[in-house]
Amino acid sequence: MHRWLGKSPGRTLLRLAATLGGLWLTSMALGLIWPKQDQVAGDPSIDEATSLAPLPSGPVTILLVGIDSNQVNDLINQAAPMGPANADSLMLVKVEARRPVELLQLPIELAVTLPGSDSIQPLASIYRQGGVALTADVIAEIVGLPQGEPQRYVVIPRKAVRTLVDGLGELEVNLNESFEYEDKTQNYSVDLQAGQQSLNGAQVEQLVRYRSAPKAEASRRQRQQWILNALAKQLQKPNTIAKLPKLLNELSETVQTDLSQRELMSLTAAAISSNQFPVLSQLPLAPRAGEQTLRQLKANNPMPLWPHGN
Numbered sequence: 051m052h053r054w055l056g057k058s059p060g061r062t063l064l065r066l067a068a069t070l071g072g073l074w075l076t077s078m079a080l081g082l083i084w085p086k087q088d089q090v091a092g093d094p095s096i097d098e099a100t101s102l103a104p105l106p107s108g109p110v111t112i113l114l115v116g117i118d119s120n121q122v123n124d125l126i127n128q129a130a131p132m133g134p135a136n137a138d139s140l141m142l143v144k145v146e147a148r149r150p151v152e153l154l155q156l157p158i159e160l161a162v163t164l165p166g167s168d169s170i171q172p173l174a175s176i177y178r179q180g181g182v183a184l185t186a187d188v189i190a191e192i193v194g195l196p197q198g199e200p201q202r203y204v205v206i207p208r209k210a211v212r213t214l215v216d217g218l219g220e221l222e223v224n225l226n227e228s229f230e231y232e233d234k235t236q237n238y239s240v241d242l243q244a245g246q247q248s249l250n251g252a253q254v255e256q257l258v259r260y261r262s263a264p265k266a267e268a269s270r271r272q273r274q275q276w277i278l279n280a281l282a283k284q285l286q287k288p289n290t291i292a293k294l295p296k297l298l299n300e301l302s303e304t305v306q307t308d309l310s311q312r313e314l315m316s317l318t319a320a321a322i323s324s325n326q327f328p329v330l331s332q333l334p335l336a337p338r339a340g341e342q343t344l345r346q347l348k349a350n351n352p353m354p355l356w357p358h359g360n
Contacts, residue, residue, distance in 0.1 A: 083108045084313055099322040102294060103315035105147035110317060112309075113186050113200040114141040115177055116258075121207050122306045128236050135207075137177040137185065138259065139274060142193065142200060144357055145317045150326040153278065154193070154356040157335060159267045161344035162188060172344055182306075192347075193333075194354030202313070205306040211258070212251030213304055214281075217297035218290065220248040221280035229260050249280075264343050275330055282327050294318060331356055 083106045099105075116139035119127035127135045140156035158174035173192075177185045182203045190199060215221055224246050232239040240256040242249075249257065258277055261270050284290065298314055309317070333355055334348040347355075 083110060084316060099291060099319040102291060102319040102322075103312060105320045105323060106145070106313075106316050107147075109144055109146040109149075110202065111195070111200040112143045112145065112317070113182065113189065113203040114139075114143055115182055115185060115203065115205045116140070116211070117177065117205060117207050118259075119207055120209050121304070122205055124207070128238075134178050137174045139271075140173065140185070140189065142189065142195075142356065145320050147320040148323050150324050151282075151321045151328040152331070152357050153328050154331045154333070155271050155274065156189060156192075157267060157271070157333060157345055159343060159345050160192070160333070160335075161346055162192070164188070170344065193356050196354075202309050203307060204309065207304065208255055208259070210301055210304040211255050213300055214297070215249070215251035215254045217293060217300060218281070218284045219287075220250050221254060221277065221284060223247055223249055223257070223276050223280050225257075225276075229257065231260060231262075265338070271332065278328060278330065285322055286325065291322065331358065 084104075115137050117127070117135035118129040118138040119135040122135075124135065127133065129136065129138075137158055140158055142154040142156065144152040156173065158172060160173040161170045162173050162176065163170050164176075164179075173188070176188050182205055186200055186203060189195075225242060225244050228244045229240045229242045238259070240260045242253060242257060247253075254277055258270070258274050260273070261267065295315070298311070298318065302311060302314070307314070334351055336346045336348045338345065
């Protein structure tokens with residue numbers, strides 16, 4: 051039986067030390083971005099983002115992990131494959147005050163091979179194996195992020211999606227087709243009609259979760275973009291800012307994150323302060339070969355793959 055430190059304990063300890071050092075440097079850097087424990091006095095303004103919290107003084111990169119269970123601590127996800135939660139969606143988000151939010155949608159069907167393993171597996175399965183820490187490490191390596199990024203993470207179960215949408219108000223989405231599907235095994239159904247729709251939290255969950263076939267992940271990411279754009283529009287509406295403190299407090303009980311309440315408020319304020327739509331990006335994927343389900347990146351892409359121009 052292999053020892054916990056592996057065949058080369060000295061090398062493993064060096065890697066652990068480097069990881070801990072990187073985490074310490076990251077915490078120091080974030081301390082410069084949020085140097086004071088300021089609290090917002092009084093009620094937030096209905097139209098001023100900075101009334102929520104002081105804006106961060108620099109960019110912050112967050113890993114968003116949307117999981118296929120109703121709550122973070124659910125042991126059974128009632129999805130496929132059945133068992134502990136998988137990552138249904140993965141995104142990197144870069145937030146900087148008064149600049150548009152940048153989002154990178156990561157293909158959960160991307161083929162990855164972990165060090166020491168000979169098997170290929172989808173990126174979605176990494177969360178089930180190693181949680182958010184391993185997921186963040188793998189994604190940082192794929193994308194070519196600087197050491198210490200992503201600085202923060204948020205794990206979003208399905209319940210949090212419903213809470214977010216219902217807290218902000220129904221989302222206006224123009225569906226290019228009707229979506230109808232029922233899976234009694236997973237206790238899941240979709241019944242949405244084509245055209246302009248006002249979707250509540252449960253209906254948004256149906257839309258972002260729906261996948262017509264194992265190879266249809268790209269279409270699901272397109273529907274996720276519809277929702278992201280609709281959320282951006284909703285955040286710019288009058289009186290939205292006044293709703294956010296209560297909503298963020300409710301979400302903090304549902305999501306799993308290493309963001310403090312103050313940091314979450316600050317990043318939300320920074321996202322609203324730009325008054326611009328998010329910049330959505332995707333990784334460059336090579337065409338599928340034959341009947342393969344997993345995808346590969348296009349060859350010879352310059353690093354880092356994201357953000358563009360940085």
